[in-house]
Amino acid sequence: MAATPGLREYLSQDTRAKWLYHLARRVGDRSSTVGAARGRSWFKLPPLLFDASRIVWHAGKREFAATIALQLMMGAGVAGQLLLGKAILSAALSSSSAQVTFAQAVPEFAALLAVSIGVTFATTAQSELGRVLAELVARHTYGRVLDVAAQVDLATFESADFFDQLARAENNGRDRPLQMVTGLVGIIAASTAGIGISAVLLTLQPLLLPLMLISCIPLWYANTRNGAAYYSFAHRMASSDRLRRYLAGLLHLREPAKEVRAFELADFLRARYERLYDERISNLRAVARERLLRSVRATAAASLFMLAALALVGLLSANKHFSVASAATALVALVQLRSCLHAANSASGSLYESALLVEDYTAFLSTTPEAPSTDRDRQAPPSFERLDAQHICFTYPGSHSPALADVSLNICAGEVVALVGENGSGKTTLAKLLATLYAPDLGSICWDGIDTATFDPIALRHSIAVLFQDFVRYVLSARENIGIGRIEHMDDEQRIRTAAHQMGAQSLVEALSTGYDTILGKEFGGHDLSVGQWQRLALARAFFRDAPFVVLDEPVAALDPKAELELYRCVREMLRGRAVLMITHRISSARVADRIYVLARGRVVEHGTHDDLVAAQGRYAELYSTQATGYHGASD
Numbered sequence: 001m002a003a004t005p006g007l008r009e010y011l012s013q014d015t016r017a018k019w020l021y022h023l024a025r026r027v028g029d030r031s032s033t034v035g036a037a038r039g040r041s042w043f044k045l046p047p048l049l050f051d052a053s054r055i056v057w058h059a060g061k062r063e064f065a066a067t068i069a070l071q072l073m074m075g076a077g078v079a080g081q082l083l084l085g086k087a088i089l090s091a092a093l094s095s096s097s098a099q100v101t102f103a104q105a106v107p108e109f110a111a112l113l114a115v116s117i118g119v120t121f122a123t124t125a126q127s128e129l130g131r132v133l134a135e136l137v138a139r140h141t142y143g144r145v146l147d148v149a150a151q152v153d154l155a156t157f158e159s160a161d162f163f164d165q166l167a168r169a170e171n172n173g174r175d176r177p178l179q180m181v182t183g184l185v186g187i188i189a190a191s192t193a194g195i196g197i198s199a200v201l202l203t204l205q206p207l208l209l210p211l212m213l214i215s216c217i218p219l220w221y222a223n224t225r226n227g228a229a230y231y232s233f234a235h236r237m238a239s240s241d242r243l244r245r246y247l248a249g250l251l252h253l254r255e256p257a258k259e260v261r262a263f264e265l266a267d268f269l270r271a272r273y274e275r276l277y278d279e280r281i282s283n284l285r286a287v288a289r290e291r292l293l294r295s296v297r298a299t300a301a302a303s304l305f306m307l308a309a310l311a312l313v314g315l316l317s318a319n320k321h322f323s324v325a326s327a328a329t330a331l332v333a334l335v336q337l338r339s340c341l342h343a344a345n346s347a348s349g350s351l352y353e354s355a356l357l358v359e360d361y362t363a364f365l366s367t368t369p370e371a372p373s374t375d376r377d378r379q380a381p382p383s384f385e386r387l388d389a390q391h392i393c394f395t396y397p398g399s400h401s402p403a404l405a406d407v408s409l410n411i412c413a414g415e416v417v418a419l420v421g422e423n424g425s426g427k428t429t430l431a432k433l434l435a436t437l438y439a440p441d442l443g444s445i446c447w448d449g450i451d452t453a454t455f456d457p458i459a460l461r462h463s464i465a466v467l468f469q470d471f472v473r474y475v476l477s478a479r480e481n482i483g484i485g486r487i488e489h490m491d492d493e494q495r496i497r498t499a500a501h502q503m504g505a506q507s508l509v510e511a512l513s514t515g516y517d518t519i520l521g522k523e524f525g526g527h528d529l530s531v532g533q534w535q536r537l538a539l540a541r542a543f544f545r546d547a548p549f550v551v552l553d554e555p556v557a558a559l560d561p562k563a564e565l566e567l568y569r570c571v572r573e574m575l576r577g578r579a580v581l582m583i584t585h586r587i588s589s590a591r592v593a594d595r596i597y598v599l600a601r602g603r604v605v606e607h608g609t610h611d612d613l614v615a616a617q618g619r620y621a622e623l624y625s626t627q628a629t630g631y632h633g634a635s636d
Helices: 013-028 030-039 041-059 061-094 098-104 106-151 154-158 160-175 177-204 208-236 238-252 254-262 266-318 324-366 427-434 457-461 478-489 493-502 506-510 531-545 561-574 610-616 619-635
Strands: 386-394 404-412 416-421 442-447 464-468 549-553 579-583 595-600 603-608
Touching: 041 061, 041 106, 041 177, 041 324, 061 106, 061 177, 106 160, 106 177, 106 324, 154 160, 160 238, 160 324, 177 208, 177 324, 208 238, 208 266, 208 324, 238 254, 238 266, 254 266, 266 324, 386 427, 404 427, 404 442, 404 579, 404 603, 416 427, 416 619, 427 549, 427 579, 464 531, 478 493, 478 531, 493 506, 493 531, 506 531, 531 561, 561 579, 595 610, 595 619, 603 610, 603 619, 610 619
Parallel strands: 416 579, 416 595, 464 549, 549 579
Antiparallel strands: 386 404, 386 442, 595 603
16 A cells, blocks of 8 residues: 655654654643543534545545435435325315325325335445445555554654554544444435425424424533543553453464463463453443433433424414324424434434544544654665764663663675674664664764765665564565565566575475465465574575665574574675674674674673684673583583
């Protein structure tokens, strides 16, 4: 799906801090938003209706227009049925001969039959169109959520608030369109029918219409308050619901299944899942009681005005101001109008509730920072000679301690540079910054002397290949698992085979049942691979990208030290002429690098060649000696 126009501009890396600021402000203001929805809901309804209509219109213009036309037909048909019924009733009451009456009323009967058939057809057609329109709206709204989620920078995914807002937008963009469409269609249907009936009442007695219109005010107020109450409930439960779905995933997804069984976690996870669901149901019951009481009071108030209108019809009929036909028509019109008003209120309540929830969706799309002032349209240079990181500082959103502090390094084309250090030293974070997946808070990263902050990040990433330790095992064909390294060349069969051959994956792929067309992974009935085979395939993907700057973040950590060292030597040979940043926790593997940077607590504490660092007897030498002793001890 194509990205939403403008997303790249307002979700760029340089504006991450502003994005998160606006997101935090939006989340912080939610309590006041909920209060406004409760206290001034009728002021919010028109713009929410407009937003909902705009979403539906963009999703399916033809279906929406046809639906409105059908609803107008149905409304006009209801009014026509009422007028034709009055005409037939008046003719029957004014004639003493049933035979003459029937003969005279044949045109009215024929017209009534035609109108009834038309209303039936319109109702059926609208129902089918509604299904299609709801699906179009679901596709449109959820697609926009996917666009935003795919375009925000990686650091944004470190924010729990972002995930809460993403979950609300995802759920409401997927589950609420049908209610939104149903509410819109219901309002149109009830309004068009109500207008026709109101016109009939105005010809009979104008005082009847204000009484009926006033009767809908309590219902409208109750529905909007009820919608705000459910919105508040859904907002409160967003984080809990997300945790509940996570626990459900642990119980039914393939990856965690082995550990859940090995540690006998099913009962524990299931119990926590049930507790969260109990909490949700308890809160939902409280909201349901509140909504029910409000609806009962509103219905009682509306019924009083209905009774007043019926009493007025009786009074006018008793005083000979109404004929029998007029009185009967008025009574039928009042009953039908009451039904239309109730339907319109119910539909508006459903739409308002959905629109409040869809407001989370629109907020997710519109919570964006200002476009950056710097020129980020610069395309990445066609070649790469040198990358310099100068005094880099970076702190993850929500964290109080920096992950990197005053880090500087450089790497040139044709070099292999290794990052080593203990877990949590900042190696992977630094790799992500150098790969432009994060933007530094302070300092600069320069590509051939030009600050990468001035480049279009999407264009720059075309020149970078990244392979992480937790690389994705795509449940796609073997060809696609390699080809997604450079999707514009995925159809280049020879290039894919070359990449597989260079990384030692060709024989394993050709041994599969349908070769490169074999689906990998068990989820869709494919063929699963061993850890080492997946690693070979992932390396082929990185090689297929053919980028001048390659980042390898412990992608072969599952191999034994000897196999890892041999593979890195092979990779060095295959990537000759490119700049390779290699992260490894095994010091022995770092020996293949031209230079080594040692990180500790987010800082570079040493750098140099393997021999120089061993001779310096510093942190690197200590790590090397410790690991060497461990390997010798294991061999003993």
